[in-house]
Amino acid sequence: MHHFNYRDGSLFAEDVDLRQIAAEVGTPVYVYSSATIERHYRLFAAAVKANAPAGTAHVFYALKANGNLGVLKTLAALGAGVDTVSEGEVRKALAAGFPPEKIVFSGVGKSESELRFAVGAGIYQVNIETEGELDLLSRVAASLGKRQEAVFRVNPDIGAGGHAKITTGSSENKFGVSFEEVGRLYARAANMEGVRIMGLALHIGSQIRETDSFEAAYVKMATLVGTLRAEGHRVERLDLGGGLGIPYEIPQDFNNRDFDYGPDLIEAYAAMVGRVTKGLDVELGFEPGRLIVGNAGILLTRVLYLNPRPTKQFLVVDAAMNDLMRPAMYEAYHEIWPVSEPAADASRIAYDVVGPVCESGDTFTTGRVLPEQKPDDLIAFMTAGAYGASMASTYNQRLLVPEVLVKGGQFAVTRPRQSYEELLGTDRAPPWLA
Known part of the structure; x- marks a missing residue:
C-alpha cells in the first residue's frame, strides 16, 4: 500500500495536504512518504x-x-x-x-x-x-x-x-x-x-x-x-x-x-x-x-496550459522529461491523479500530458483519460519514488527538481530547488574567452 489518499477534497501525503507543499516549495517537486x-x-x-x-x-x-x-x-x-x-x-x-x-x-x-x-x-x-x-x-x-x-x-x-x-x-x-x-x-x-x-x-x-x-x-x-x-x-x-x-x-x-x-x-x-x-x-x-521506494514517491506538478488540436488535447505541465525521465527513456507508465479530488460525475477528457522541454519526446503519456483539467490545477505522477529524482538533470538549463520527505503531519525539504546562480556557477569560461 501507499500513504497518498484523498481527504477533505484534496490529495494528502500521510497527514500533509499536497496543496500546502506546492504553495510553500513550488512545483515541480518530488514528495516521499x-x-x-x-x-x-x-x-x-x-x-x-x-x-x-x-x-x-x-x-x-x-x-x-x-x-x-x-x-x-x-x-x-x-x-x-x-x-x-x-x-x-x-x-x-x-x-x-x-x-x-x-x-x-x-x-x-x-x-x-x-x-x-x-x-x-x-x-x-x-x-x-x-x-x-x-x-x-x-x-x-x-x-x-x-x-x-x-x-x-x-x-x-x-x-x-x-x-x-x-x-x-x-x-x-x-x-x-x-x-x-x-x-x-x-x-x-x-x-x-x-x-x-x-x-x-x-x-x-x-x-x-x-x-x-x-x-x-x-x-x-x-x-x-x-x-x-x-x-x-x-x-x-x-x-x-x-x-x-x-x-x-x-x-x-x-x-x-x-x-x-x-x-x-x-x-x-x-x-x-x-x-x-x-x-x-x-x-x-x-x-x-x-x-x-517506488510507490513511496510522487512527482507533484502544476498545469500550465491547455493546447487543443482537432484530433487531441495537449495538457502542458511544469514538470518535464529532465525531472522524470522514465516515460521518455523506458516508455514507462505512471498513473496521474488530480490533487483536487474529482467528483464522481466530473467530465473526462483524453489528454496528451507533456512538459516544457524542447523535444517531442518530452511526453509523459498520450490519450490518457483524466478528469477535466484547467490551468493552475495540480496533478501528481504516482509511483515516482524510484529512478525519478535520481535520474533528473538540468537539460534545457532547467533547475534540478527539489525533494520533500513527509513524516506524519510534518514535511521537510530534503533537497532544495537549485537556484540559477548555483546552476550557472558550475560553469567556467576558458581563459581565452574570459
Missing part, C-alpha cells in the same frame, strides 16, 4: 529473513533507485544495509549513517580511485564483475595493507525485466562473469593477496513481477555453489540481487485506500528463495530498490 518506505522495507526484510536460517539474510537497499538523504537516513535507522555502484554512492551512504560493514559496492566499471576509497572505508563487500577488476582490487587492497572481502557477480544467462534496458542477466548484457569462467577465477583468487573471495552474486534485471525467472537463475546458482565447494572452494555468501517489481497501474477510482502493492508477490518470492536455498548453508544477500 516515510510511512510507505518503512512499511515496504519491513515487509520485504521480514519475509526473506523468515525463509532463511537466523541471521543469514541481509537486505542492502539499492541506493541508485533513490539517493535522497532523508530516504537513506530513514532506511539506515531501520537497520538496512545499502548497495552502491559508485564512489559517490559509497560516500552518500556513509554520510547517511550506514556503517561501512553494511555497504556493498557493485558495478561493472569500478575505477582504481573508487576501489581505493571503498576498500579504505572498510566496506562489507565488493561484487567483482571482471577478471581485470579482480586483479585491480587485489593490487589496491594489498597496497592499503588490507584483504578485501568480495564475491564474483555471475551472469546466469537468464535475463528478465520490464524493459530491454533494465534486463541485466542475459549473456548479451554487460554484467558479470560467465558461468564458464567463474571456476577458474575462483581458483586464481584463492592465491591472490588483497582479496578474500566469500561467494557469489547475481542480478538478472529490474521490474520483474513473477518468480519463475528468479527461480531459474537461483537454481543455477545453487548448483554452482555445490560445484565450487566440490572443487574445494569456500562459498559462504550468495547475493541474490534485487529486481522484484511493483505495479505502476493503480485502480482508476483515485480513492482506493485498500489497494496494496504486492505483499503476496513478496511472500511468494521469499518462499521460493527459502525452497531453492534450503540446506546450502550460505548467508543470503538481497538488493531491493524500486520495491522499497
Whole structure:
C-alpha cells in the first residue's frame, strides 16, 4: 500500500495536504512518504529473513533507485544495509549513517580511485564483475595493507525485466562473469593477496513481477555453489540481487485506500528463495530498490496550459522529461491523479500530458483519460519514488527538481530547488574567452 489518499477534497501525503507543499516549495517537486518506505522495507526484510536460517539474510537497499538523504537516513535507522555502484554512492551512504560493514559496492566499471576509497572505508563487500577488476582490487587492497572481502557477480544467462534496458542477466548484457569462467577465477583468487573471495552474486534485471525467472537463475546458482565447494572452494555468501517489481497501474477510482502493492508477490518470492536455498548453508544477500521506494514517491506538478488540436488535447505541465525521465527513456507508465479530488460525475477528457522541454519526446503519456483539467490545477505522477529524482538533470538549463520527505503531519525539504546562480556557477569560461 501507499500513504497518498484523498481527504477533505484534496490529495494528502500521510497527514500533509499536497496543496500546502506546492504553495510553500513550488512545483515541480518530488514528495516521499516515510510511512510507505518503512512499511515496504519491513515487509520485504521480514519475509526473506523468515525463509532463511537466523541471521543469514541481509537486505542492502539499492541506493541508485533513490539517493535522497532523508530516504537513506530513514532506511539506515531501520537497520538496512545499502548497495552502491559508485564512489559517490559509497560516500552518500556513509554520510547517511550506514556503517561501512553494511555497504556493498557493485558495478561493472569500478575505477582504481573508487576501489581505493571503498576498500579504505572498510566496506562489507565488493561484487567483482571482471577478471581485470579482480586483479585491480587485489593490487589496491594489498597496497592499503588490507584483504578485501568480495564475491564474483555471475551472469546466469537468464535475463528478465520490464524493459530491454533494465534486463541485466542475459549473456548479451554487460554484467558479470560467465558461468564458464567463474571456476577458474575462483581458483586464481584463492592465491591472490588483497582479496578474500566469500561467494557469489547475481542480478538478472529490474521490474520483474513473477518468480519463475528468479527461480531459474537461483537454481543455477545453487548448483554452482555445490560445484565450487566440490572443487574445494569456500562459498559462504550468495547475493541474490534485487529486481522484484511493483505495479505502476493503480485502480482508476483515485480513492482506493485498500489497494496494496504486492505483499503476496513478496511472500511468494521469499518462499521460493527459502525452497531453492534450503540446506546450502550460505548467508543470503538481497538488493531491493524500486520495491522499497517506488510507490513511496510522487512527482507533484502544476498545469500550465491547455493546447487543443482537432484530433487531441495537449495538457502542458511544469514538470518535464529532465525531472522524470522514465516515460521518455523506458516508455514507462505512471498513473496521474488530480490533487483536487474529482467528483464522481466530473467530465473526462483524453489528454496528451507533456512538459516544457524542447523535444517531442518530452511526453509523459498520450490519450490518457483524466478528469477535466484547467490551468493552475495540480496533478501528481504516482509511483515516482524510484529512478525519478535520481535520474533528473538540468537539460534545457532547467533547475534540478527539489525533494520533500513527509513524516506524519510534518514535511521537510530534503533537497532544495537549485537556484540559477548555483546552476550557472558550475560553469567556467576558458581563459581565452574570459
